Amino acid sequence: MLGREHDQPVFLFPWPRPRRPRRVIVFRNVSLAYPASGALALDDLNVRIHKGEFVYLVGHSGAGKSSFMNLVLKRALPSRGEVQVAGEPLSRYRGRRTALLRRRIGTVFQDNLLLEHLSAYDNVAFTLQVTGVPGREWPARVGTALRTVGLEGRADARPVQLSQGEQQRVAIARAIVADPPLLLADEPTGNLDPDHAREVLRVLQHVNLRGTTVVLATHARDLVETFRHRTLTLRQGRLVRDDAAGGYAL
Amino acid sequence: MLGREHDQPVFLFPWPRPRRPRRVIVFRNVSLAYPASGALALDDLNVRIHKGEFVYLVGHSGAGKSSFMNLVLKRALPSRGEVQVAGEPLSRYRGRRTALLRRRIGTVFQDNLLLEHLSAYDNVAFTLQVTGVPGREWPARVGTALRTVGLEGRADARPVQLSQGEQQRVAIARAIVADPPLLLADEPTGNLDPDHAREVLRVLQHVNLRGTTVVLATHARDLVETFRHRTLTLRQGRLVRDDAAGGYAL
Amino acid sequence: MTYHFRQALLAMRGNLTATLGTLTTMTLTLLMLGGVLLLTLNVNRTLEGLESQVEVAAFLEGEADGAALLRQVEALPGVREAQLVPSEAVLAEMTRDYPSTAEAAKLVGNPFPDTLRVRVGRVEDSRPVAQAVERLPGVEDVEYGAGYVDQAVRTLTTVRAAGYGLVALLFAGTLLSILNAVRVAMYARRREISVMRLLGATRGFIRTPHVIEGVLLGTLSSALALAVLAPGYLALAERVAAFAPVFPVVRDQGTLLPLLGAVAMLGILTGLAGSLFATQRYLRELE
Amino acid sequence: MTYHFRQALLAMRGNLTATLGTLTTMTLTLLMLGGVLLLTLNVNRTLEGLESQVEVAAFLEGEADGAALLRQVEALPGVREAQLVPSEAVLAEMTRDYPSTAEAAKLVGNPFPDTLRVRVGRVEDSRPVAQAVERLPGVEDVEYGAGYVDQAVRTLTTVRAAGYGLVALLFAGTLLSILNAVRVAMYARRREISVMRLLGATRGFIRTPHVIEGVLLGTLSSALALAVLAPGYLALAERVAAFAPVFPVVRDQGTLLPLLGAVAMLGILTGLAGSLFATQRYLRELE
Ligand SMILES: Nc1ncnc2c1ncn2[C@@H]1O[C@H](COP(=O)(O)OP(=O)(O)OP(=O)(O)O)[C@@H](O)[C@H]1O
Ligand SMILES: Nc1ncnc2c1ncn2[C@@H]1O[C@H](COP(=O)(O)OP(=O)(O)OP(=O)(O)O)[C@@H](O)[C@H]1O
Ligand SMILES: [Mg+2]
């Protein structure tokens, strides 16, 4: 699994001045304390995630999985330590560059944040618009993404007209449609039945095989044990296990 | 399990003019078609849920589980057929009586709808305020409810300051704090790790043992198989299985 | 109630721009309304004064038969009242009003002819009546203020109508502003409101803080408007009275206080009605 | 651009109350602003006219030495210019202005004394100058319009200041209204905005539709205001000119067009600046 990264052409990840292109995410002694809260959400974390990896993030409710994602997206800033994404510390992503960074990360948010006034189709197409994909390519790409999550028939429905599981699948389609070099998925199967959940896992593995680095935060023990990948286990903000062989150890 | 209902004193369920107090929820040939959507969300459903029962509602994403809950709450109205709650058809709950009905139903919404500007404590206390519980009882009852879901330390945090799983647990605390005669829980463990999910199931069973009728929509196969109760299986809006012995058959 | 009051204050602070916006618009409207009402009051007084002056004066030739002419004139259509004033009476009157006339009269004798004073029913009648009178034999000349009074009446009526139009517009502005403020507040709470409804809160429970907010805003605006309007008007009235005593400026409290009170009540009622309507409407919209 | 434009129109329709509210407030403000500017223009003309009339007239005794007095008066502080007008010249002047004077003069002889006309530099000087002149031997009586002119100047200045104050308030109201409209629009989109930011949309992308909305609103308000103001003012001016020709009503296009243009520009600029500021501020608030 880890060996695969050398097969990937470097230009798939065309960030400016990549010092170490193979390290997509580096956490160096990272702590995160939210202003209002006493305890640390993340506590002295050291993690390296390489290009092309598929990594599970597991841990109890409140262990810090979403906080990890937030740091990578620059949705939060570390209180201590350094976070590097694509070889550059977060502090280098300022102003417009923050937007450019986020365009290269496909994200499934845990509170699947769809644009409420847009249809499923438009929600997925929005990513293409922001990343600058020409409009004539949209129908094909959005169609493929929606088909992948089994929602080709609901393209015109707005989020309120979809069940929670369907919304979650739209969010997944949105995250993969632009073929991002990095994909963060925070509990993407929380509202999905086992069949759909497995299907989503297969999709993510497929995306990963095409070169995308995938970080997947999840509580789904059976998925983690069925589709084995490197697994990071958090407990109260600390990294207590980094298991290349995988397995759900909570 | 079903026999237990006869042990419950009838006054625990003091709805006005209960014609058949034992039938808490009755669906008679109920169909539900949302305006914007072509397919039926519920298709000719016949269900009776009795006082004191614990019922799982399972089915694929989009099968109609949340729609079922919405009908019981009068959040939606049936396109055909009749829904009765506490012995009275929905059409009798009008104006103020809709509010009174909802006060007697504890609900965990799938998109756990917390009041964003209130702390965890105030969110839970809000139910008590609405149901007219005197203020001096709040601290003890809210404290107990938060302890039950393991959040006694986060009472002052607002929803944004909580992880998704923590928010879901606040919603569970809110649903049980007023000791409602009926409890609807829509995917209450979607963002919870296996340990917390089991704990929540134990809490719901405990509440059920004290007389509350519980309807639980879920995708968690292991929970359904571990804690066995009557299970209704929906497929594309139709009731395809009603298994008193329980078991996840999808 | 404390809960609702606290919520109202929180909402007002939370949407400070909306609150200030509504407060400004509302205060201005009430100021304008008060101003236009006061203006109207004065314009009306002036118009009444002017209309009572609509009079046609016919100067008779020395040898004319005044009494016979009087009867003829009284028979004309549009004439309400006519009066024959002999030349001595005219002189006495003029001497009273303008003392210097006496000296002039001493020098050149009584320059005034016998005069018929004719009052017409309506301002519009003065021209035809004047023409009819002028054609009568024995009438040397006719004078009537219509040219002047007509214009004045029309101008003042226009000013008043413009004032009303402005107030109507401003009122629409205020109502929109209140509706909007309530809507902002409710939209900011829309998720919250639907959650509260699902948890069993009644519409009244949800509406109350917004209605309180509306009434508070109305009261505050009224107070502000009166605080500016009352002293401002009195100062201006005093100045006008001193500078142009011909204008019958209204300054008696018996007329002014009810008017100002009405303006204040209107402000409060607008706040109440606006928020009642808006909460009802937007609550339905949200559900 | 089409995307942003469509978004702007959608937002305006979605928040119709806010849009209408802003439109009303803004149009009213521009109307008021235009009105007050036009009023000021006229008031200024009138004041200039009045100030040029601030003149002290000294009526000399029959036997006084006019030329000597003239020199004395010219030496007084505050005097800008003085002129000796012999009684015949005064009579000729009066006869020209009021033809009846001639007849009176025929009867009683020239009633006017030799007169010194004194112009003062500033309105405030007229009283001390008049007093000083009156004390000079050979001066029988002094007349000056200060009592009248002073009052007029003060009243008009007050009116103008009140107008400016009102416009300032209304302007604040408009700005608040625009800020608020933008805020409403952005708050309605706040979840959306934060999602868009997380998906990599730039601030500019998010701000553009709101700025377009602001400019559209400004333009629309300006157009509405001008459509009412221009014909309204012209009609009123005509009426005033006909009714009270003493007022020097401004009616030349060379003065009016730039003024109206400035009002329109201000409306558009306010829309632009308000939405630019508001989007920047609230975007920061939302993040
Ligand atoms: N407001 C709506 N308008 C139109 N269609 C709707 C609406 N809400 C739900 N639906 C459709 O009705 C069907 C049933 O939805 P429902 O939310 O009941 O599913 P569910 O069983 O709760 O699914 P999930 O497990 O994903 O939450 C779905 O196909 C959904 O797209
Ligand atoms: N904005 C915030 N302010 C204060 N505390 C926060 C905030 N966000 C998260 N926390 C706290 O930080 C801790 C970690 O939160 P995080 O969301 O990363 O957990 P998680 O692992 O994603 O949990 P879950 O599985 O429930 O989503 C939790 O205790 C949470 O209460
Ligand atoms: Mg999380």
Ligand SMILES: [Mg+2]
């Ligand atoms: Mg559902």
